[in-house]
Amino acid sequence: xxxxxxxxxxxxxxxxxxxxxxxxxxxxxxxxxxxxxxxxxxxxxxxxxxxxxxxxxxxxxxxxxxxxxxxxxxxxxxxxxxxxxxxxxxxxxxxxxxxxxxxxxxxxxxxxxxxxxxxxxxxxxxxxxxxxxxxxxxxxxxxxxxxxxxxxxxxxxxxxxxxxxxxxxxxxxxxxxxxxxxxxxxxxxxxxxxxx
Amino acid sequence: xxxxxxxxxxxxxxxxxxxxxxxxxxxxxxxxxxxxxxxxxxxxxxxxxxxxxxxxxxxxxxxxxxxxxxxxxxxxxxxxxxxxxxxxxxxxxxxxxxxxxxxxxxxxxxxxxxxxxxxxxxxxxxxxxxxxxxxxxxxxxxxxxxxxxxxxxxxxxxxxxxxxxxxxxxxxxxxxxxxxxxxxxxxxxxxxxxxxxxxxxxxxxxxxxxxxxxxxxxxxxxxxxxxxxxxxxxxxxxxxxxxxxxxxxxxxxxxxxxxxxxxxxxxxxxxxxxxxxxxxxxxxxxxxxxxxxx
Numbered sequence: 346x347x348x349x350x351x352x353x354x355x356x357x358x359x360x361x362x363x364x365x366x367x368x369x370x371x372x373x374x375x376x377x378x379x380x381x382x383x384x385x386x387x388x389x390x391x392x393x394x395x396x397x398x399x400x401x402x403x404x405x406x407x408x409x410x411x412x413x414x415x416x417x418x419x420x421x422x423x424x425x426x427x428x429x430x431x432x433x434x435x436x437x438x439x440x441x442x443x444x445x446x447x448x449x450x451x452x453x454x455x456x457x458x459x460x461x462x463x464x465x466x467x468x469x470x471x472x473x474x475x476x477x478x479x480x481x482x483x484x485x486x487x488x489x490x491x492x493x494x495x496x497x498x499x500x501x502x503x504x505x506x507x508x509x510x511x512x513x514x515x516x517x518x519x520x521x522x523x524x525x526x527x528x529x530x531x532x533x534x535x536x537x538x539x540x541x
Numbered sequence: 542x543x544x545x546x547x548x549x550x551x552x553x554x555x556x557x558x559x560x561x562x563x564x565x566x567x568x569x570x571x572x573x574x575x576x577x578x579x580x581x582x583x584x585x586x587x588x589x590x591x592x593x594x595x596x597x598x599x600x601x602x603x604x605x606x607x608x609x610x611x612x613x614x615x616x617x618x619x620x621x622x623x624x625x626x627x628x629x630x631x632x633x634x635x636x637x638x639x640x641x642x643x644x645x646x647x648x649x650x651x652x653x654x655x656x657x658x659x660x661x662x663x664x665x666x667x668x669x670x671x672x673x674x675x676x677x678x679x680x681x682x683x684x685x686x687x688x689x690x691x692x693x694x695x696x697x698x699x700x701x702x703x704x705x706x707x708x709x710x711x712x713x714x715x716x717x718x719x720x721x722x723x724x725x726x727x728x729x730x731x732x733x734x735x736x737x738x739x740x741x742x743x744x745x746x747x748x749x750x751x752x753x754x755x756x757x758x759x760x761x762x763x764x765x766x767x768x769x770x771x772x773x774x775x776x777x778x779x780x781x782x783x784x785x786x787x788x789x790x791x792x793x794x795x796x797x798x799x800x801x802x803x804x805x806x807x808x809x810x811x812x813x814x815x816x817x818x819x820x821x822x823x824x825x826x827x828x829x830x831x832x833x834x835x
Contacts, residue, residue: 354797355560355581357553376798391557392581393617399579400797424557457618457640458663460550465542479553480640484587497543518553 347532350375350384351383352410354400356392356425361518364525370532378409386419386532389426391479391515394451397425398441405441419508419535421528427511428482435485446488453483453500453513465514467495467503471523476502476514483513488533508535542612548685549604551665554641555686556747558582558772562762562793563751565589565776568607569614575779578789582618582641584774586594590647591777591816594828600648602630608637616689620667621795626652635664641686643667646833647693647776656834659683669753673711674730675835677740680748681733687746687769690704690831691754694777696818698755698764700831705752715741754831757782757815759795759808766799781816788812 351361353374362372366505373384381387389397401407413449414420422430422445427439433448454460457480471478476497484501487493491506503512503524508531516524544550561581566572567588575583587603588596602623612619618640623630630651641833646669646794659666660683666678668692676687688706691701711730715737718726718764723741727734739747752765753774762773773796775789781787791808798804826832 352723353560357556357559359559360556392559393557393561393833395576395617396561396579396581396793399577399793403794451616456638457554457665458635459545460554461545462547462550469628477549477553479550479557515553518549518556 346371347386347529347536348373348384349529349532350387352387352389352397352426354404354406355396356390357515357517358390361388361390361423361525364517364522365529367522368526368529370529378404378406381409381413384418385536386421386528387413388528389405389420389422389429389483390517391426394425394428394441397429401429401441408473410442411444413510414442417508417539418536419510419528419531420444421510423480423512423517426467427484427513430509430511431484432488443462445504445506445511446491447484447504447506447511448486449482450485451482452480454478454481456480465495465497465502467524468492470494470527471501471521474516474523475521476516477518478502478514479514484511546663551685552748554665555667559749560797561772562770562789562796563620564779564789565774566611566780571780571785572611572614572619573683574785575789576615576617578786579793580617580789581772582620583611583615584620584622584643584776585639586622587779589777589780590830591696591781592694593647594694602627602634602648605633605637608634608639612638619688622648623657624648625650625747626655626657628657631657631662635662639664641665641667644684645669646690646830656682659685666803667751669831669834670708671789671831672707672730673715673740674732676708676746676750677732677736680746684748686749686751688751688753688774691756692821692824693753693754693830695755695821695824696757696778696781696816697821698757698761699821701754701756701765702768704754705765708746708750709769712740712745716744721779728771753779757818759805759811761789762792763795763799763805772796777816782813784813788815812823
């Protein structure tokens with residue numbers, strides 16, 4: 346069975362594990378660097394990106410996470426996870442993991458009272474996806490080679506670049522597991538090709 | 542079509558705070574220290590609970606200037622406290638754009654009988670609880686997040702432990718009840734029946750439950766996580782210690798790795814002096830903030 350980790354430093358970890366298991370893979374909470382060796386793909390969950398970054402630094406996760414991505418193993422970032430994946434974060438001189446070629450803006454839809462849910466079309470995944478946006482970021486630009494999977498009011502809210510997947514909303518907060526299932530399929534394919 | 546202020550959006554916001562530490566701050570400088578240390582949110586206040594105790598008199602919503610100062614200083618969510626039942630303070634805080642309102646017994650209640658009908662608001666609320674009856678009544682009124690009451694501003698963990706154990710044990714009890722026993726349990730505890738039914742089916746509360754009221758050290762935070770808290774609020778414990786930066790960082794790490802004793806041991810070395818703290822028996826009846834609401 347495929348093993349998919351959820352970075353468990355802070356945030357909505359349990360919900361992602363549940364969604365992974367509903368999608369037919371094994372979900373593992375990753376709190377230590379060594380655990381990255383056991384997994385075939387990784388989800389970086391929603392939470393507070395500044396908090397997660399501090400804990401990533403504190404436990405020397407930054408380089409191992411970058412190496413994990415560069416080895417070809419898929420990573421899926423949701424909300425704060427999307428910010429951590431991006432090569433360019435508005436208002437910051439440096440990126441966090443800097444793995445996925447895109448420019449993102451934090452808290453781009455406003456504060457909590459502006460947080461919302463809306464139905465989205467996600468290319469190749471669903472045309473009626475209930476997406477929950479919480480103090481969400483959006484993707485201002487994607488780089489060459491990345492494809493836009495979903496937009497909300499002209500803002501890019503989901504994208505994929507090779508084995509990296511990112512969305513600004515929280516698929517783990519609903520019972521709709523189609524986007525997670527899409528990621529599980531990405532992991533399955535990468536596992537096959539990495540084994541060759 | 543987009544919808545704001547739905548249960549999913551309001552409860553989901555609290556889900557994102559899980560495993561984190563929310564810190565009380567009274568100005569921009571403290572807010573930045575908290576953010577830098579890895580807090581998932583800050584609570585903007587005029588005084589931390591220990592100082593509210595010391596000052597006496599009526600404690601009210603903070604001056605909006607302080608709330609705005611804190612909101613402008615950090616990019617993490619900002620919470621603020623309104624008095625229990627004070628719908629105008631709550632509406633004012635909502636209009637300022639705070640990310641969460643704490644309808645809090647730390648402030649002097651404006652209404653000794655009724656709480657705010659929180660499901661009317663777009664902004665989510667957190668409320669204190671000591672047991673499953675209080676927890677479910679607050680959820681019934683629309684709270685999107687809970688916390689134990691503990692005994693705020695004492696630096697003494699004993700009441701938070703009592704409340705967390707009580708809630709957890711009552712959840713286990715409800716799960717084990719037969720369907721025909723549930724209505725009587727609802728009556729005895731003043732708990733909404735439908736919510737008990739949901740808790741029985743899911744085996745847990747429908748909202749996040751943090752620990753609050755008396756957390757003063759990294760070990761305290763880890764203890765509350767082990768007892769089943771989803772995260773912790775630290776009120777006076779950080780800025781009443783003699784080294785706020787160090788305490789803040791250590792409490793954040795202990796909350797993440799609450800079962801790594803070696804690490805917590807390291808974090809606890811040379812921390813400096815924790816806030817002084819108070820023994821419960823020295824409090825008079827009117828000193829007990831947790832008894833201010835049910």
